[in-house]
Amino acid sequence: MFEDMAKRPAIWLSGEDSTSQIVLSSRIRLARNISNCPFPSEADTDSREKVLSFIKSAIDKSPTLSQGRFVKCTQLDDLDRSFLLERHLISLEFRQCRDSSALFIGEGEQVSIMINEEDHLRIQSLQSGLNIRAAYQIAAKIDEELAKSLEFAFDSNFGYLTSCPTNVGTGMRASVLIHLPGLALTKEIENVISQISKLGLAVRGFYGEGSDVLGALFQVSNQTTLGRSEEDITESLERVTQQIIEYEENARNRLFKDAKDQIEDKIFRAYGILKFARTLTSEEVLNLLSAIRLGIGEGIVKMVTLSQINEILAFSQPSHLQKYFNKRMEPGERDRIRAKLIRSKLAEGK
Amino acid sequence: MFEDMAKRPAIWLSGEDSTSQIVLSSRIRLARNISNCPFPSEADTDSREKVLSFIKSAIDKSPTLSQGRFVKCTQLDDLDRSFLLERHLISLEFRQCRDSSALFIGEGEQVSIMINEEDHLRIQSLQSGLNIRAAYQIAAKIDEELAKSLEFAFDSNFGYLTSCPTNVGTGMRASVLIHLPGLALTKEIENVISQISKLGLAVRGFYGEGSDVLGALFQVSNQTTLGRSEEDITESLERVTQQIIEYEENARNRLFKDAKDQIEDKIFRAYGILKFARTLTSEEVLNLLSAIRLGIGEGIVKMVTLSQINEILAFSQPSHLQKYFNKRMEPGERDRIRAKLIRSKLAEGK
Numbered sequence: 216m217f218e219d220m221a222k223r224p225a226i227w228l229s230g231e232d233s234t235s236q237i238v239l240s241s242r243i244r245l246a247r248n249i250s251n252c253p254f255p256s257e258a259d260t261d262s263r264e265k266v267l268s269f270i271k272s273a274i275d276k277s278p279t280l281s282q283g284r285f286v287k288c289t290q291l292d293d294l295d296r297s298f299l300l301e302r303h304l305i306s307l308e309f310r311q312c313r314d315s316s317a318l319f320i321g322e323g324e325q326v327s328i329m330i331n332e333e334d335h336l337r338i339q340s341l342q343s344g345l346n347i348r349a350a351y352q353i354a355a356k357i358d359e360e361l362a363k364s365l366e367f368a369f370d371s372n373f374g375y376l377t378s379c380p381t382n383v384g385t386g387m388r389a390s391v392l393i394h395l396p397g398l399a400l401t402k403e404i405e406n407v408i409s410q411i412s413k414l415g416l417a418v419r420g421f422y423g424e425g426s427d428v429l430g431a432l433f434q435v436s437n438q439t440t441l442g443r444s445e446e447d448i449t450e451s452l453e454r455v456t457q458q459i460i461e462y463e464e465n466a467r468n469r470l471f472k473d474a475k476d477q478i479e480d481k482i483f484r485a486y487g488i489l490k491f492a493r494t495l496t497s498e499e500v501l502n503l504l505s506a507i508r509l510g511i512g513e514g515i516v517k518m519v520t521l522s523q524i525n526e527i528l529a530f531s532q533p534s535h536l537q538k539y540f541n542k543r544m545e546p547g548e549r550d551r552i553r554a555k556l557i558r559s560k561l562a563e564g565k
Numbered sequence: 566m567f568e569d570m571a572k573r574p575a576i577w578l579s580g581e582d583s584t585s586q587i588v589l590s591s592r593i594r595l596a597r598n599i600s601n602c603p604f605p606s607e608a609d610t611d612s613r614e615k616v617l618s619f620i621k622s623a624i625d626k627s628p629t630l631s632q633g634r635f636v637k638c639t640q641l642d643d644l645d646r647s648f649l650l651e652r653h654l655i656s657l658e659f660r661q662c663r664d665s666s667a668l669f670i671g672e673g674e675q676v677s678i679m680i681n682e683e684d685h686l687r688i689q690s691l692q693s694g695l696n697i698r699a700a701y702q703i704a705a706k707i708d709e710e711l712a713k714s715l716e717f718a719f720d721s722n723f724g725y726l727t728s729c730p731t732n733v734g735t736g737m738r739a740s741v742l743i744h745l746p747g748l749a750l751t752k753e754i755e756n757v758i759s760q761i762s763k764l765g766l767a768v769r770g771f772y773g774e775g776s777d778v779l780g781a782l783f784q785v786s787n788q789t790t791l792g793r794s795e796e797d798i799t800e801s802l803e804r805v806t807q808q809i810i811e812y813e814e815n816a817r818n819r820l821f822k823d824a825k826d827q828i829e830d831k832i833f834r835a836y837g838i839l840k841f842a843r844t845l846t847s848e849e850v851l852n853l854l855s856a857i858r859l860g861i862g863e864g865i866v867k868m869v870t871l872s873q874i875n876e877i878l879a880f881s882q883p884s885h886l887q888k889y890f891n892k893r894m895e896p897g898e899r900d901r902i903r904a905k906l907i908r909s910k911l912a913e914g915k
Binding site for chain 2: 476477479480483484486487488489490491492493494547551554
């Protein structure tokens, strides 16, 4: 499954304009639960199946979700799940889901809905670049459309009720995927993360909660959802993101002022290795691409475009690679095939 | 001085045939002293000057040395000396020589004669590839021609008398410069060196006695000169060299059988770094070139020729680089200029 999707980069990797240089993508996630039905973790199969059928029918009625793909978890093998995780369409938790869980993927992958994950519904809206409001508007529209067919668990004091107390309130998480090589190279990143945390925002790794930082890619998101409006949350994230961009730009300016040769050397070596290596792990590719992305952002690298970099980033992920070639591969084989695919993608450039 | 020489690789780097893949060059050095004159270290200036003028006049009369360049040490600044050392035309010891010492460089640099180094005369003959006998024949011819005008210190029991007892006898050192990346990568090199030592041969670094091993390049030479004929010494070195070549080839075969992907990856990464790096030390270049030379030898690398590699090896040396651009440079600037020159040299290829 998904071999077709694997042939093109995900929506969050499609940004080619200057706003996508530092902020790769923006994401809104809304947690919703059906009133009077136990949360998935406490529900029996019958109850979960009932919730699934309610939601399926509500999706069918939503105009915004008229085009898309609905898959039940039982249809997904381990490779499919890892692929969807790499695609940022499901969560680490959803990867473990078995029966009565399902996934809806909207056309163009800008929207995905996880059913019977931690909550009955997890509505996700993705946009490339720094576009938190646009992402929120789409998520809010879907929320509204689904609410016409579903009665959401809502408390007039608390707001939306969710399986985990940290999501109670708006049930909303807004996040940006942000590339901070300057702060990483100047070692200021720890300091910035600690400041962000004090503002009530969380900084996570490349694949979200519980994942590692790879290739200087960070996810920044709100931690509190209670007692604040959706507008508050998106505005605050946007403001902080602008601030982080400024820190990052300052760090880059200092780097290019104080250590131009070393940084340029690092960037071009990364390109040389990517272009000629015969075996590459996905982690190494993320780190090499990070340097090259910095080079493109600073106008130093001309022989490869941001869109090529994004394509390589997507296809280099282990499950993407296997989906791309529609073949299960051991890590050693993957590393060779990955290096070969990258060489051919870079040769396409010029 | 020597800016013209710096534009082309040294004779010992000119080999382009398959015999120059593993053995880069062969060298013969003969130590000779003038009878009844104290050795340079014990001689006063008058005596050293007298020796110098004897030898100068003998060189002038030698048909083989009719073309060439005669320079007194006082004409050489530190950069000239380092350049000549990189060129393998002088010894580490000669670099320190002051007044009354001089150097003759034959046409094409196949011959050089150090005057008033450790001995009155050090006749050196260099050939590319494994050509110890050819190198010996040239050195012997010069020795014979000089002996017509000079009376060498010779003892019928011991042979030629020299300043250091280890050179007494033939006064000859025969050596090969050999590239052993296979033995270095398989970590068998220590074992091979210890075997060679037992056979009465010495293994030294890239620039000879007292220098480090760089880029898997080793100098193998005879240690004893007494009680053996010149033919014995050259034949024995040739035999051992053939044996080392066989060890090296076996090591390469094993590497490509057991770790083909890693070795190819190492080779191509070296090429990618060399082609794109913005700052390169000479040590790193030697190591990168070592991997690429291995790749050319094994038929893997096609995008660069052995002659380009040799050219880059020559020009990358710190003093060569400064002579090439006729400009004194600090290490940081050298590393940038070196990387730039290498990029242009590699671009010339295709």
